[in-house]
Structure formats: C-alpha cells, structure tokens
Amino acid sequence: MKKEDFVIVAEKINKIYGKKDTKVQALKDVNISIKRGDYITIIGPSGSGKSTFMNIIGCLDKPTSGRLYIDNKDVSSLNDNKLAKIRLEKIGFVFQKYNLIPTLSALENVSLSMSFAGVSAAKRVERAEKLLEKVDLSHRLSHKPSEMSGGEQQRVAIARALSNNPSIILADEPTGNVDSKSGRRIMDILEEINTQGETVIVVTHDPNIAKRGKWTVRIHDGVVSSYANR
Amino acid sequence: MLIDNIKLAFKNIKERKSRVFLTLIGIAIGIMSIVALMSIGQGMQSAVEGELSSLTDTIIVTTGNVDASPVGGGFTGGGYGNFFTERDIDDIKRINGLKSVDPIMFAPSYVEFNGDVEVITLLGMNAESMSNVFGIDFLGLESGEFMNTGDQNKCIVGNSVAHKYFDTEIIVGNNIKINNKKFYVNGIYRKQGAGFSTQTDEYVHLTIRDFKEVTGRDNISGILVRVSDVGNAEAIADEIEFAINENHGDSDFANAITMTSILESIQSVLSVISVFLLGIAAIALVVASIGIMNTMLTSVIERTHEIGIMKAIGAKSTDVMSIFLTEGIMISLFGGIVGTILGIIAGILFGMASSNFGGAGIPIEPVISIVTIIISIGVALFVGIISSLYPARKASKMSPIEAVRYE
Numbered sequence: 001m002k003k004e005d006f007v008i009v010a011e012k013i014n015k016i017y018g019k020k021d022t023k024v025q026a027l028k029d030v031n032i033s034i035k036r037g038d039y040i041t042i043i044g045p046s047g048s049g050k051s052t053f054m055n056i057i058g059c060l061d062k063p064t065s066g067r068l069y070i071d072n073k074d075v076s077s078l079n080d081n082k083l084a085k086i087r088l089e090k091i092g093f094v095f096q097k098y099n100l101i102p103t104l105s106a107l108e109n110v111s112l113s114m115s116f117a118g119v120s121a122a123k124r125v126e127r128a129e130k131l132l133e134k135v136d137l138s139h140r141l142s143h144k145p146s147e148m149s150g151g152e153q154q155r156v157a158i159a160r161a162l163s164n165n166p167s168i169i170l171a172d173e174p175t176g177n178v179d180s181k182s183g184r185r186i187m188d189i190l191e192e193i194n195t196q197g198e199t200v201i202v203v204t205h206d207p208n209i210a211k212r213g214k215w216t217v218r219i220h221d222g223v224v225s226s227y228a229n230r
Numbered sequence: 231m232l233i234d235n236i237k238l239a240f241k242n243i244k245e246r247k248s249r250v251f252l253t254l255i256g257i258a259i260g261i262m263s264i265v266a267l268m269s270i271g272q273g274m275q276s277a278v279e280g281e282l283s284s285l286t287d288t289i290i291v292t293t294g295n296v297d298a299s300p301v302g303g304g305f306t307g308g309g310y311g312n313f314f315t316e317r318d319i320d321d322i323k324r325i326n327g328l329k330s331v332d333p334i335m336f337a338p339s340y341v342e343f344n345g346d347v348e349v350i351t352l353l354g355m356n357a358e359s360m361s362n363v364f365g366i367d368f369l370g371l372e373s374g375e376f377m378n379t380g381d382q383n384k385c386i387v388g389n390s391v392a393h394k395y396f397d398t399e400i401i402v403g404n405n406i407k408i409n410n411k412k413f414y415v416n417g418i419y420r421k422q423g424a425g426f427s428t429q430t431d432e433y434v435h436l437t438i439r440d441f442k443e444v445t446g447r448d449n450i451s452g453i454l455v456r457v458s459d460v461g462n463a464e465a466i467a468d469e470i471e472f473a474i475n476e477n478h479g480d481s482d483f484a485n486a487i488t489m490t491s492i493l494e495s496i497q498s499v500l501s502v503i504s505v506f507l508l509g510i511a512a513i514a515l516v517v518a519s520i521g522i523m524n525t526m527l528t529s530v531i532e533r534t535h536e537i538g539i540m541k542a543i544g545a546k547s548t549d550v551m552s553i554f555l556t557e558g559i560m561i562s563l564f565g566g567i568v569g570t571i572l573g574i575i576a577g578i579l580f581g582m583a584s585s586n587f588g589g590a591g592i593p594i595e596p597v598i599s600i601v602t603i604i605i606s607i608g609v610a611l612f613v614g615i616i617s618s619l620y621p622a623r624k625a626s627k628m629s630p631i632e633a634v635r636y637e
C-alpha cells in the first residue's frame with residue numbers, strides 16, 4: 001500500500017507528562033497507520049492514554065518524541081499556529097459535550113470555523129445550511145444551543161466538524177451525553193459520512209460502539225493494539 | 231473577518247449588557263470631559279479672538295494710578311487725579327506708525343430727562359473710536375446706532391441710565407438735557423452687569439467736541455492709540471510710556487496696554503484651565519481603561535471554554551486575539567460615542583449658563599468641530615486597544631486542551 005493512502009501515520013510516538021520523579025508516560029512507542037476512508041474506533045478505560053492519543057492525532061497536543069504524519073505532512077514539530085491550521089483544514093472535532101458556542105445559533109456555529117478559514121459570508125451560509133440539512137436540522141438553523149436537545153446539539157457539532165471538508169472526523173465519546181435513541185442516530189450519521197468517503201475515528205469506552213468500526217484500536221497503559229472487526 | 235468579529239462582539243456585549251454598561255460609563259465620562267473641554271475651549275478662544283481681535287491694533291494709555299482692565303475701554307473712575315496733557319498727545323503723535331491718537335475724557339454732569347435731574351459721568355471720545363472699542367459684539371448697543379464722525383449733539387446712554395435712573399425710561403430718539411444742552415439719544419448700550427469694568431452702564435457717551443462744549447473741561451484721562459502694524463504694537467506701547475513718563479518726570483506715570491498682550495494673557499489663562507481639565511480627562515480615561523481591562527479579563531476567564539472550542543476547531547491565536555480586541559474596542563467606542571454626545575450637551579449647557587450669568591464673562595458659544603469628534607473617538611479607540619490588548623493576548627495564549635476542559 002502506498003504512503004499517500006494513509007491519512008494518519010504515527011511512528012514511535014511517546015508522550016511523557018511531568019519531569020523526573022513525577023514523570024508519567026501516557027503513550028509508549030505507538031505505531032499506527034490509518035487509511036483514508038477508514039472507520040476506526042478507539043477503546044480503552046479511563047487513564048489508559050486514550051485522551052492523550054486523541055489529542056495528539058487531533059493536533060491539539062504534540063508528542064514528546066516520534067513522528068506523526070497527517071495527510072503525509074509531518075506535524076510533530078509544528079508551532080501552535082501551524083497546528084491550528086492543520087486542525088482547521090484537516091480535522092473535524094466532535095466532542096462528548098457538543099462544545100457549541102452558546103451565544104451563536106446553529107447556523108453561526110457551523111459557519112464559525114469556516115470564518116476562521118476565510119470563507120466568504122455568503123458561501124458560509126450556503127454551506128452551513130446544506131450541512132445542517134444533511135443532519136436533519138433545517139428547522140433549527142437560528143436556534144441557539146440552549147434551545148436544542150442534546151442529540152440536536154451533537155448533530156450541529158457534526159455539521160460543524162464537516163464544514164471545512166476535513167480529512168478526518170475525530171469524535172470523542174460522541175454519544176456519551178445523549179439518550180440511546182439519539183446516540184444511535186448520531187452513530188448512523190457518522191457511518192453515513194464514512195460511506196461517503198470520510199475517514200471517521202470514534203473514541204469510546206462502550207464495546208458495542210467500538211464493534212461498529214472496521215477496526216478497533218485498543219489502548220491500555222499507553223500501549224496500542226488493534227484488531228479488525230469485520 | 232472584521233465584520234464577523236464585530237457581529238460576534240455585538241452578541242457577546244448583548245449577553246452582558248449591564249456589565250458593559252457600567253464599564254461604558256467610565257469611558258463616557260472621560261470622553262465627555264474631553265469633548266466638553268474642547269468645545270468650550272474653542273468657544274472661548276473664538277469668543278476672545280473674534281471679539282477682541284478687531285482691537286489688536288489698539289493701545290490703551292492710562293495714568294498709572296488708574297485701574298486698567300482688558301475689555302471695553304479699560305479705565306474706571308473718572309480719572310480725577312493725574313491727567314495727560316496736550317504735550318503728551320503731541321509727543322505720541324510724533325511716534326511713527328500710528329493710525330490715530332484719541333484722547334478720552336471723563337467729567338460729571340447734570341442730566342435732565344422728563345423733568346428729573348441726575349448726576350451722571352460723561353465720557354468723551356472720538357466717534358469712530360467709540361464704535362470700535364464699545365461696538366464689539368458682546369458690548370454693543372441694545373438699540374440705535376453709534377455716532378458718525380462729525381455728528382453733533384448726539385449721545386449714547388448706558389443701560390442703567392436709560393432704564394433705571396429716571397422715572398420714565400429713555401428710548402432711542404428721545405432728547406435729554408446735559409448741563410442744560412439738548413442731546414439726541416442716538417443709541418442705548420446693552421447691559422453689561424457686574425464683572426465688567428466698562429464705562430457703559432452708568433455713563434453717557436459723547437463725542438470729544440460735544441464733551442468739551444458741555445463740560446468746559448479738557449482733562450485727558452486716557453488716550454486711545456491705534457497702530458498701522460499690529461506687529462509693532464508692543465514696541466510702540468513702550469515708546470509711548472517712555473515719552474509720557476519723561477514729560478511728567480515719573481517712571482510710573484503712564485500705563486500703555488496693547489490688546490495683543492491682553493489677548494496673550496487671556497489665552498495663557500485659558501491654556502492653564504485647559505491643561506487642568508485635560509488632566510481630569512486623562513485621569514478619567516486611565517480609570518476607564520482599567521475598567522475595560524477588568525471587564526475584558528473577566529470576559530476572557532468566563533469564556534475560557536469558548537476560547538478552547540474556537541482554538542480546537544482551528545482558530546489561530548491571532549483569530550482569538552482579534553475577537554477579544556474587537557470586543558474591547560467596541561465597548562470603548564460605544565463609550566466614546568455616548569461620551570461625545572454627552573460632551574456636546576454639556577458644552578451647550580455651559581454656553582447657555584455662561585450667557586445667563588448676565589454678562590459676568592464673555593458669553594461662550596461652544597464650538598463642536600469635526601476635529602473634536604475625531605479626536606474624542608480616536609482617544610476612545612486608543613483606550614480600547616490599550617486596555618484590551620492584555621486580556622486578548624491572555625485569551626490567545628490559552629492551551630486548547632485545558633481551555634476546552636474548563637467548565
């Protein structure tokens with residue numbers, strides 16, 4: 001398989017927090033390659049290094065050592081502003097607690113990251129409307145987060161994640177804060193997005209959700225192992 | 231991006247209306263004082279310059295023991311004591327660069343109107359000089375007009391003389407008797423009131439020729455000299471003093487005051503007042519700036535989670551920074567606009583109050599210029615930038631991971 005086919009390549013990634021006596025090694029020599037268009041679930045108990053791993057592949061944090069390639073670009077030693085650009089262009093985050101901006105409407109929340117990317121106002125609105133339609137929220141365009149249910153807010157967050165055409169959708173416990181019906185709906189949407197060619201990574205502690213991925217990555221004490229589900 | 235930031239700032243300001251309003255008051259007070267100060271200052275300046283600059287070619291010569299006052303002729307009392315002589319006049323006339331030299335005389339007289347008789351001081355002066363010195367805007371006539379050179383048996387009466395001295399009020403066109411000679415009332419002065427040492431309210435003004443005729447006196451209490459070149463006024467004033475002092479053998483006999491020097495002293499007083507008021511404005515603005523900084527810091531801390539979200543979804547440090555800068559600047563600009571409006575109102579109120587004092591000073595017409603508005607808004611902008619720079623920077627430096635976790 002050619003290198004261009006991988007959207008994420010991690011080589012011997014280590015993450016160490018603290019210094020000397022208080023040193024904690026959150027990740028140990030992690031090697032992983034994720035194909036474009038793949039559907040990966042990451043599972044592990046809390047304190048396993050799962051969050052650290054997610055932060056690093058989401059370019060929110062930098063590895064202590066090792067190399068990380070996103071779309072064949074070495075991002076392991078980029079400065080904060082360049083990492084922000086990678087997050088903006090390559091990664092679409094979906095958080096457990098939705099993390100929408102409370103003062104902005106659904107439409108404005110989806111437009112916000114496009115405004116950071118310098119997309120014109122007219123195009124932003126057009127695209128945000130299309131994305132919200134895709135997650136069945138055409139009737140909620142001008143609603144604020146506080147006026148929507150958890151499931152609806154999470155769907156807005158998915159629309160936002162898609163807004164800048166990212167290479168990866170990175171969802172951290174996307175169903176953790178919603179009821180099971182809404183949770184199934186959200187997982188269906190993520191899977192639909194994956195079938196349209198998007199790389200989807202879902203972090204979870206729920207084995208039933210983990211099973212839905214084509215691959216599952218298990219993290220335990222900072223060590224990564226992976227297996228195929230189908 | 232800027233428009234987006236402004237929209238975003240609007241939303242956030244709306245969320246915290248009362249806090250923003252309180253912050254706004256500080257900056258509004260600061261800007262209000264600047265605007266009021268500048269408009270009143272410019273008003274004073276233009277009042278002083280506009281009214282008095284027509285007199286800048288004038289030198290007033292008084293004897294040393296007579297009080298000299300800047301506006302409106304500048305001598306009190308009748309000048310009973312030291313007088314100038316014809317020789318003084320001749321000596322002054324010999325100085326080069328003069329347009330005119332006019333004596334001013336005072337004498338008490340009996341004025342009769344409608345059967346009543348009152349003792350009133352007369353002022354004698356060349357007709358043209360009279361309209362120059364007393365005709366300036368805030369002195370001026372209430373009715374009628376000044377005399378022309380060559381007019382005879384005409385007079386101008388002071389406001390109190392016309393309205394208070396006699397049982398019947400004098401109006402323009404009446405005839406009064408001065409020392410038993412009939413005079414036509416050609417004009418009535420406006421009320422000057424207290425605070426002005428002018429010779430109008432309680433006086434009757436005549437031309438020099440009529441004055442000499444009805445009083446039989448020719449004691450010169452003051453001399454009005456006009457120069458051709460304003461630039462030489464100071465030097466000529468010195469020359470006049472020297473010449474007259476020599477005539478009388480007294481180094482303090484004469485006092486020659488130029489209008490330019492009077493203007494300069496008024497202006498220096500104005501500038502001291504302005505500096506003082508500007509100091510107050512500066513203190514208000516410093517306090518306001520701390521207020522904005524405080525509000526913005528609170529806002530940054532409250533919105534830590536939001537900042538984390540924005541950074542996580544790809545906002546650069548500069549994006550976050552400009553969002554908070556815009557918000558701080560907008561609060562400051564709102565304050566600036568409110569302050570400007572209040573300042574204009576304060577200036578207008580001050581102007582109204584100053585003219586209601588009944589002539590206790592020069593009436594001030596506040597001048598609200600574009601420059602004043604640009605400066606005040608500019609200051610508000612500057613204060614906004616300075617005071618939100620630190621909070622905005624603090625926001626932009628936040629780590630996205632920690633900020634997102636912050637609840």
